[in-house]
Amino acid sequence: MTVSTSLPRIVDAFAGLHVLVIGESMLDCYLQGSTSRLCPEAPVPIVDFGARSEQPGGAANSAFNALCLGAEVSFLSVVGDDPEGESVVRQLARRGIDPADVLSQRGRRTLAKQRVLAGSQLLLRLDSGDTGPISPEVEDRLVDRLVGLWRRCDAAVVSDYGYGVLSPRVIGKLGELQSDLPRILVVDSKRLALYRDASPTAVKPNCREALRLLDVPGPSSASERVDWMAARGARILDISGARIASVTLDSEGALVFERDRPAYRTFAKADRDSRVAGAGDTFAATIALALAAGAETPAAADLASAASAVVIGKEGTATCSAAELRDRVSPAGKSLADRAELADCVAGHRRLGRRIVFTNGCFDILHRGHISYLSRAKALGDVLIVGVNSDEGIRRLKGPTRPINALEDRLQVLSALSCVDHVIPFDEPTPHELIRVVRPDTFVKGGDYTRATLPEASLVEEFGGTVEILSFLADRSTTDIIARIRRAYGEGAGGADGHPPLGAAADTWADHAPALGGGNGV
Structure with a gap:
């Protein structure tokens, strides 16, 4: 598997997609004020009311996120014939979503959440609205609309809070439609087993x-939950019937599981902690769009985590725009030019x-072996810095036909x-000079090295660091990829299409086969 060289290009592709969002609409209300005294009747603060704001929440927030990311959106939901329902419809129309x-x-009461704040401090949340099943008549209309909208969409997002809109009949119809006209279907539900x-x-x-789905109590401490959950990815996929399962872990990112593939972990973090609602809505909308745009699972998960990090850095019920997501995943800012810039960066961390x-x-x-290796390396600390061999350095190591991809391309993909x-x-032949600047807490290497055969080990330990050797992912290597290309396009100086094979100018692949080593390429 190779990784897209440009996450921003995947975001650009969102503009050509049509997304259907179905689920429970909510009205998120924020009552903002200030407080400087306690109530004489009880030890509670008195809030001097200043302003009230209303925003679409729940599934409506998923729909608005998809719209902000550039997609065309159809939104299927149910509200009551009350002021809150009217406000949801009004807020959607004002934001560009056809209600x-x-x-x-x-007679149904629309779901609403009223939050009382003093300054930036949330003091109280008042929830109201009906959470029972919708009426049979409305259910009939909902199913009819679902059938029509399904034919037009490229992807569908189910935002199911268990409050009556996603009835057994509606879920059954989703299954029929998915069987007859398969779409990218992302389900965000407290009742995932129902969607198998x-x-x-x-x-x-x-x-x-995820713990509720597994019907187990979970790990005894928060520090164990990543490893604990990683060991149960296959079970989550079995119970949910999904091809992909992404378990979000708050500040620890997300664990992404896919059948017969190693778990992938995302690490996108918010720029600051804040009071935010709906980051999960953002994640669901983004991963649906990314998968519909043709992104492979790791790239889709990275985009979804990055979009969630954008909204977590905001206040209230927030969204992430396509422009914000492009900026967030742009390679600019990660690439360091020289050791002086590296030293400043390390000092800041x-x-x-x-x-x-x-x-x-x-x-x-770059392939799945690299991704697994780098993900495991990042999990050993807070910041992962990667030294990348120059083009000339690779030629010295692996022969004149390498690298396949130039340094700038490799830096951008990483x-x-x-x-x-x-x-x-x-x-340089070794990363010793970089190690002297970084003085890493942990130095990671992959393959069959031992502490005794790793030339950097003593230098790392001299600076107080530790050495970790991670095994490679079996059957994943740059050499294997090149070998498959050789088989596909023919041996020797001419490929199957009459052109010289990849990386070989006038000379033959066979001349350089011994130099094409590299395991997982690290």
């Missing part, structure tokens, strides 16, 4: 929902008490991974 498929049920027969493309439980992990390698044709924080090229 024609937001059905109104007579709908064959979702992806499900997005948070940690608590040290001041914040962050543990630094360092590794190095060629990373010529920078697109959420687990990589910084990249820096080096031309």
Whole structure:
């Protein structure tokens, strides 16, 4: 598997997609004020009311996120015939979402969450609205609309809070439609087991929902939950019936599981902590769009985590725009030009008490083995810095036909991974000089090395660091990829199409076969 060289290009492709969002609409209300005294009747603060704001929440927020990311959106939901329902419809129309498929049920109370704040402090949340099943008549209309909208969409997002809109009949119809006209189907639900027969493309439980799905108490401490959850990815896929499961872990990113493939972890973090609602809505909308745009699973997960990090850095019920997501995943800012810039970068991380992990390698044709390796390396600390061999350095190591990809391309592809924080090229035979600048807490190397055979080990330990050797992912290597290309396009100086094979000018592949080593390329 290779990784897209440009996450921003995937974001650009969102503009040509049509997304259907179905689920429970909510009205998010924020009552903002200030407080400087306690109530004489009880020890509670008195809030001097200042302003009220209303925003579409729940599934409506998923729809608005998809719209902000550039997609065309159809939104199918149910509200009550009350002021809150009218406000949801009004807020959607004001934001550019056609509310024609937001059905109104007579006598039903619209879901609403009113938050009382003093300054930036949330003091109280008041929830109201009906959470029982919708009426049979409204259910009939909902199913009819679903059938029509399904034919037009490229992807569908189910935002199911268990409040009556996604009835067994509606879920059954989703399964029928998915069987007859398969779409990218992302399900965000507190009741994921109900969607197994709908064959979702992806499900997005948070940690608590995943534990409920597994019907187990979970790990005894928060520090164990990543490894604990990683060992249960196949079970989550089995129960949910999904091809992909992304378990979001708050500040620890997300664990992404896919059948017969190693778990992938994202590491996107918010720029600051804040009071935010709806980051999960953002994640679901983004991963649906990315998969519909043709992104492979790791890239889709990285984009979804990056979009969520954008909204977590905001206040209230927030969204991420396509422009914000492009800026967030742009390689600019990760690539360091020289050792002076590296030293300044490391000093900044040290001041914040962050543990630094360092590794190095060629990373010529990036593949799943690299991604697994780098993800595991990042998990050993807070910041992952990757030293990348220069083009001339690779030629000295692997022969005149390498690298396949030039240094600038390799730096950009690595920078697109959420687990990589910084990249820096080096031309020397070993990364000793970079290690002297970084003084990593942990130095990571992959392959069959031992502490005794690793030349950098003593230098790392001299600076107080530790050495970790990670095994390679079996049957994943740059050499294997090149060998498959050789088989596909023919041996010798001419490929199957009459052109010289990749990387070989006038000479033959056979002349350089011994120089094409590299395992996982690190």
